[in-house]
Structure formats: structure tokens, C-alpha cells
Amino acid sequence: MFPSRAPDRPASPPAATRRSPVPAAPPRWGLLVGSLLLTAVAMTGLALLGDRRPVFQGVDDSWTAAMHGSPDGAAAALARGLDALGGPMGVILPIVVTGCLGIYGRWRSALFVLTAALGTNIVVVLPLKELVDRPRPPQPWVLVTDGSFPSGQVFTVTTLVLSCGVVLFPPLARRCWWLFSAVLIVAMMWSRTWLHAQWLSDTLAGAAAGVGVVLVQWRAFARLLEEEAVRTASGRLWD
Numbered sequence: 001m002f003p004s005r006a007p008d009r010p011a012s013p014p015a016a017t018r019r020s021p022v023p024a025a026p027p028r029w030g031l032l033v034g035s036l037l038l039t040a041v042a043m044t045g046l047a048l049l050g051d052r053r054p055v056f057q058g059v060d061d062s063w064t065a066a067m068h069g070s071p072d073g074a075a076a077a078l079a080r081g082l083d084a085l086g087g088p089m090g091v092i093l094p095i096v097v098t099g100c101l102g103i104y105g106r107w108r109s110a111l112f113v114l115t116a117a118l119g120t121n122i123v124v125v126l127p128l129k130e131l132v133d134r135p136r137p138p139q140p141w142v143l144v145t146d147g148s149f150p151s152g153q154v155f156t157v158t159t160l161v162l163s164c165g166v167v168l169f170p171p172l173a174r175r176c177w178w179l180f181s182a183v184l185i186v187a188m189m190w191s192r193t194w195l196h197a198q199w200l201s202d203t204l205a206g207a208a209a210g211v212g213v214v215l216v217q218w219r220a221f222a223r224l225l226e227e228e229a230v231r232t233a234s235g236r237l238w239d
Contacts, residue, residue: 020233023109023167023225024174026218034215038124041150041209044201045132048149060199064137067194071141075194082191083142086153094118094160101167106232108224109167112217116163117156120213125152125206140197151198151206157188158210166218167225185210 019025047054069075094117101110129147136148161181169177189203218225 019226020229021170022232023112023229024165024171025226025229026215026222030215031219034212034219037208037212038216041128041205041212044205045128045149048132048134054201056201060201063193063200064196067196069194076141079191079194080142082188083153083195083197086157086188086191090153090156090160091118097160097164097168106167106228108221108228112167112221112225113160113163116214116217117160120159120217121152121156124209124213125150125155128209134199134202137196137199141195142197144197148198149202149205150209151189151192151203153192154185154188154203154206155210155213158185158207159214161185162211162214163217166214 094113097117098110098114101107101113128150129152132149133147134149136144158181161177161184165174165177165181185207189200189207192198192203193200
């Protein structure tokens, strides 16, 4: 009798075929949910066209009336800081992240972040603002441009934090980052309404459009990001 042999274990796949957890793979439902969010934002914008009073204007008026306080207080200072994050810093930070990713040979992730955080602002937000041309709340506390819908600051912060979450963090840290991102987006929405710069519905539309854009683009970049993840796992980013 020969001693029995333990069954051979299947060989582990070569490193070049294993996928790193960074960048993350897009969710299966991402394209559908992203498309629905963008459609909802577009339909809301259409409801704001013309001289008709939108059905949600009463909610906007009530929320704006509740945002009362001093334009020089601590809350206003915090709100202005968040406003800068969605304004000038919202342009600088994506460029910094893109440059750092490029230095490490992660040009696919760099392109993803740059397109999500800056390119889509030009393609999505600016045309919507021009088309809808919604008046802002009276007497805003910060310098604003024409067109209140959707919120460009909220959109900018949303696309920046979500795209960074896709390409920078492994799974466990990414879950914490999603929670931080949600808190930051809500804080930005509060900031814009506290400063009387936008209506509540404008901020909701900015957040929805930002999430929708990132989900759709995540699916569009899926092949490139998967290729980078495989290269990251095998240490061949510069090949």
C-alpha cells in the first residue's frame, strides 16, 4: 500500500493576472444608477425653464428662510471655507492629484480623476447653468455668477472625492472614505444654502449630477482601470 497523496492544490494565478484592489472595479449597477441620476437632474432643469413656479419652490423658500444667522459669524466663516474648497481649490486639487498619479506612472487613474473632477464640469454643469439660468436667492453673502442650477461647488466636491476614492484607497479604507465623502458633500450643500448662494434643490441637483457622472465615467473607464490594477499588482506600471 502506498501512502495516500494529498490532492494537488491548484497553482495560484501568476501575478500579472491578479487584480489589485486599487483602482476599484465599478459596481454592476453603476451605469444604470448614474444614468438615472443624470436624467433626473436634466428633468428637474427642464421644470425650471420659463416663468412657471416649480412645484418644489415652496420647499426651497422654507429652507432658505431657515438658513438665518450672521454673515460674519463662525458658521459663515466655516461656510466660506467650504465655498473655497468647491471654488478655487476645486480646480487646484484635481490637478495636484492628477500630477501625483502621473509621477507614479498611474496615467489611467490620473486621466479618470482629471476628467471626472474638471472635464465633466465643463460638459455637464456649465451648459445646464446656461440653459436653465435660474435666479439665485436674494442677497447672497458671497460673490456669485449667473445661473443657480445646479450647484457647481457641490458638483465639484462630489466628483473630486468620489473619483479619488475609486483610485486611491484599498477596500477597507475606501469604505471609510465613502462615509467621509458623504459628510463633506452634505456640509458643502449646507454651506451653499447658509450663504444664500443657492437653493436647496440646486445643491441636491449638484450632488446627484456629481454622483451620476462619476458612476457613468467609472464604467466607461473600467477597462483602463482594470489594466492599471493588474499592472499595479505585478509592479509593471511603467512597462
